[in-house]
Amino acid sequence: MKYRYRLHPIGYTLGENEKFYSDMEAKGWRVVKRGAYLSKFVRSEPAASRYRIEVVPLGFQEDGCTMPPEQRAVYEDCGWEYVLGWNQLHLFRAPEGSEAPEFYVDPAEQLPAIEALSKLNWWGWQAIWVVVFGRSFFVRNGASGIKGALYDWYMSWVEQPAAVGLYALFLLWMLYLTLRQTWYVKRTCRNLKNGIPLDHNPQQRHTVHQVICGALLAMAVLCCVLMAAQAVGSREQPLPEQADGPYLLMDDLGWGHRGSSTNTIRRFRTPLVDWWEVHESSGLPDLWMRQKVYRMGSPGAARRVAAALRETSRGYSFRPDECYIYTTGELDAWICDYSLVAVQGPMAAFIYYGGNGDPEELLAVLADRWTAYTEEGAG
Numbered sequence: 555m556k557y558r559y560r561l562h563p564i565g566y567t568l569g570e571n572e573k574f575y576s577d578m579e580a581k582g583w584r585v586v587k588r589g590a591y592l593s594k595f596v597r598s599e600p601a602a603s604r605y606r607i608e609v610v611p612l613g614f615q616e617d618g619c620t621m622p623p624e625q626r627a628v629y630e631d632c633g634w635e636y637v638l639g640w641n642q643l644h645l646f647r648a649p650e651g652s653e654a655p656e657f658y659v660d661p662a663e664q665l666p667a668i669e670a671l672s673k674l675n676w677w678g679w680q681a682i683w684v685v686v687f688g689r690s691f692f693v694r695n696g697a698s699g700i701k702g703a704l705y706d707w708y709m710s711w712v713e714q715p716a717a718v719g720l721y722a723l724f725l726l727w728m729l730y731l732t733l734r735q736t737w738y739v740k741r742t743c744r745n746l747k748n749g750i751p752l753d754h755n756p757q758q759r760h761t762v763h764q765v766i767c768g769a770l771l772a773m774a775v776l777c778c779v780l781m782a783a784q785a786v787g788s789r790e791q792p793l794p795e796q797a798d799g800p801y802l803l804m805d806d807l808g809w810g811h812r813g814s815s816t817n818t819i820r821r822f823r824t825p826l827v828d829w830w831e832v833h834e835s836s837g838l839p840d841l842w843m844r845q846k847v848y849r850m851g852s853p854g855a856a857r858r859v860a861a862a863l864r865e866t867s868r869g870y871s872f873r874p875d876e877c878y879i880y881t882t883g884e885l886d887a888w889i890c891d892y893s894l895v896a897v898q899g900p901m902a903a904f905i906y907y908g909g910n911g912d913p914e915e916l917l918a919v920l921a922d923r924w925t926a927y928t929e930e931g932a933g
Contacts, residue, residue: 555597558583562593563763565643566671566735568607568742569753570763575605575637575645588640602650606634606754608657609667610642629657642670661746668746671739682728705862712848712859715824716780723774730766784822793817793834800901800927801832801847806919809911813837826851827859843907850900860897863904864888867895880914885921889913898924 560578563570575585575593580602583595608629610621621644626636633654634646648654658664711718742752793812797803799821805811813836820831828849835842846863850856867890877890885898893906894913901924905916 557597558595559592560595561591561764561767562588564731564734564738565640567738568609568643569756571645572605572607572754573756575647576603579603579605579647585637585645588638588645603647604650604652604654604754605637605645605647606657608644608646609670610644611667611670658751661749661751664752665743665746668739668742668752671735672743679732682725682732702865702868705865709859709862709866712827712862713822713824713829714781714784715826716777716784720774720777720781723770723777727770730770734763784824788820788822790818790820793819793832797923799830799847800849800924801830801845801903802843802905802916802920802923804834804836804841804843806923807911807916809841809843809909810836826855839908841909843905845903845905847903848901850902853899856897856900856902859902860886860888860895863895863902867893867904867906880917882914882917883921885917885924887913887917889917896920899928901928 560583563574565571578585578595579598580600582598582600584598585593586596587594608621608625610625621639626644629646630636633652634648637645637647639645707718746752793803797806799819801819803812812834817834818832822829822831830845830847832843832845832847834844848856848859850859877888880887880889883898885896887894887896892908893904894917896903896905896917898921903920905920907916
């Protein structure tokens with residue numbers, strides 16, 4: 555095999571990167587390219603080499619290179635071979651035992667270059683804020699404010715736990731990288747100020763990085779597998795003539811038969827919930843019904859879902875001041891215009907409909923359907 559790819563240390567951990575490339579060349583692999591997470595190596599003769607990384611402050615850019623040509627020429631004249639660069643960092647190598655001098659004799663001279671990494675790391679924190687709060691702008695159906703965003707997150711977790719888990723792992727990965735780099739830069743700056751030079755041969759820190767990355771990757775793969783399984787198991791199906799789950803059909807309500815429009819049902823199963831999404835239409839523009847029905851593991855969980863549905867469905871109401879709470883038997887509901895949220899035992903639902911149907915009659919039929927469904931223990 556002529557080429558090999560390896561996960562490299564985090565970009566700003568200079569000593570760990572230098573040791574990583576030195577160790578790889580000692581094994582007969584010389585770096586030729588560096589990507590965001592992986593470095594590409596080419597087969598070579600094993601050799602003992604020193605690798606050093608120089609940091610160039612932000613602001614310089616010439617012909618796509620962030621290192622001034624005269625600075626690179628000085629290092630090359632001193633016996634250092636330029637290897638590659640990424641962002642503001644540039645990698646050089648020299649044979650072990652050569653007369654190539656270190657870049658800095660006095661640790662304090664390197665301090666401005668390392669402090670420049672703090673400015674680069676600032677962008678990492680901004681990216682995390684964008685990931686966290688940017689998602690809050692895409693909340694469902696009129697949910698607003700911090701409360702609405704939290705409820706929206708909760709419903710996403712209930713309906714698609716694997717997708718939310720993958721999102722959380724990505725956020726955790728970004729947070730880990732940024733924290734690690736922030737800690738490294740601050741510690742290195744403190745050492746340089748105290749006259750302690752950069753450690754070019756740190757011990758075992760990259761191993762910890764590999765373990766963390768491996769664990770996060772394994773969990774991410776698991777989330778992807780679960781997402782694929784849920785997608786395959788929840789394919790859209792034609793709506794049956796008779797309800798086979800805890801949902802309603804317009805025929806159950808005396809609203810007439812469905813028309814030729816698309817009438818579909820999807821059933822989703824997750825570790826947290828079994829839920830149905832139903833679309834039914836009569837073919838007339840003002841007679842239709844949309845449902846999301848959830849069977850939770852406990853009545854408490856169902857009430858939490860109902861509270862979240864109530865908050866995230868506010869966008870369906872044109873007259874929020876006329877919304878009211880309604881109770882029939884063990885079923886509690888929140889009715890607002892042509893939408894309602896209901897909860898009974900482990901069941902919860904959001905129903906949005908068009909037409910002149912009586913919502914209280916709809917809820918009476920729904921309560922009977924849920925009672926029969928839970929008593930039968932249907933799955």
